Amino acid sequence: MKVAGLTTMVESSSNQLEESTEFTRAQNEKEYTKLLASLKGQTVNIPDLRPIFSGWPYGINPKEDALTKLVTKWVASLPRTGEDKTKFLCKDLPSFGAMLWPRAELRELYTLTCFLGWISLWDDAIDEPRGVHAEDSLDCAKYGKDTKDFLRHCLQVISEEKTPKPSSLKESIKALWFNLSSGRGLNNHYAVPKTLDPITQSFESIGDQIRAAYTIEQRKIFLDEMNIYVDSTMDEQIFRGMYIIAGVDSFWKIRMGSSGDAALTALLDLANNIRVPYAIMKDSEVKILVDETNKIISMTNDLLSLKKEFVNLPENGSKIGQPAGSDPCIMNHIPLAFAEQEHKDLQLVINQAAEFIKTAVHTFDTTASSVLARPRDDPISETHLHDFIQGCRENCTGNLEWSFKTMRYGLRGLRQADGSVSFVFYADAEIIREGPVGDQGDGAYSTGRGGAANIESPQTPGPHKGAAHDVEVIPEQALRRESQVDTHTGRGGAANVHPASSTPTPSGPAIAPREQQNHHVGRGGEGNEQHKSAKHEGAVDALKHLFSGKKK
16 A cells, blocks of 8 residues: 555656646747747848958868769768758758868768768757657657767777676677677777667767777867767757747857857867867867857857748747747747847847857957967977867858858848848748648648658548648738839748849849839749849859758
């Protein structure tokens, strides 16, 4: 009876905790939805960030074409890569690698670019609405722990924690055989998970290359940053799952780890064939260089991902985080700073974010000058340190330029003559179809706003099988009066409307003034009309991206 009574108490406490958690989550979701609603319809202008990086190096690795061929073969061997993700990995990913590491040799460039792809896929498994580990918190935690154990195993870094002895002779022989057959030797003091997610396991070949090129000290630095990345990403999922609107300070404590940028910095030795001494890498000023690089890239991404994350905000009252998948990532500095601001001036937040980047660049330059000014006995270390600093700068400028080249952020062709970018939150004016979910007798249906990842099986039952019941919905932003003469260059909203002028844009030739009769080039709304006689050659180049698979 005592045992039964204790069981009842435990179950009761568990139920109360679950109810309390659900209540808190529901309350958080109301505030979350309210914050998103307050952003709706606001126009933002992101100033040109390029002048901030004046004097910093930028380049594209000339081996990009050869890299693309190698990456395409690697992608074919990967598990769980859908059509959209495969396109990104094969096309946008190599260009990203070529811009981040413009001086790397092909072998190292290939390893580094595969790591970018791997970390994207790993993140998708817990970050995407349909990620295989996204729904179950215990499964997600196991995924993180298994990943950390496997990274340690691949990199052959001995854990400082006491490793439990194998429970049986069979387990000892199994561990020994695994170590010897994989070329890892006898002194392998890391636990290998019995079952591994296939994405996690696909790190093995990447880890082999890093282990072969790096000293134990270099591997420790990289592994430490990866452990922080995994832990921070797990923390981020708690905030997302509970709809917590983080304070800016709390956000940055997580963001500095979950960005993964510090891990990339730890791979600069591999990228540039250098070896910065361990003591120098642990120096307090060098740590500032790593942190400022992280801040610059993270804030740049938060600014330039706004259109991707927040143009398609759900309508008020809709459930955020539905499987169909347009869950805006609230773990972004801009909306969180906006939430803390008394006057709710979104443009002011944008301007302050740009100033944040400018300050970080200045801090980096000042610190770099201080570090390089110190006398050193070893001229090789001096040269390698200089290359490391240049590599940090190349990561920042490469990330910035790639953000405009890729279709991940939807910014291609949107730079104005002054280098700025403008768009409206939730005002993309795209014509969509709305109606009951399920098979309506006309094949597979879309659960989202486009893309193969949002296509569902036609076997899912609908409310009235046999005929389609969805209808076209034309947002107000897509309806424009005939007297307006701006040129619409895409299918979605104010962000793709360009003034009728002959001013050259950075992404294409001048757009001729429209004076003659227009003709319709889109699916809906007079806003999709174009000049009859002038062939529009481009404010928007084409392409599609990824890695985002989210988002990420």
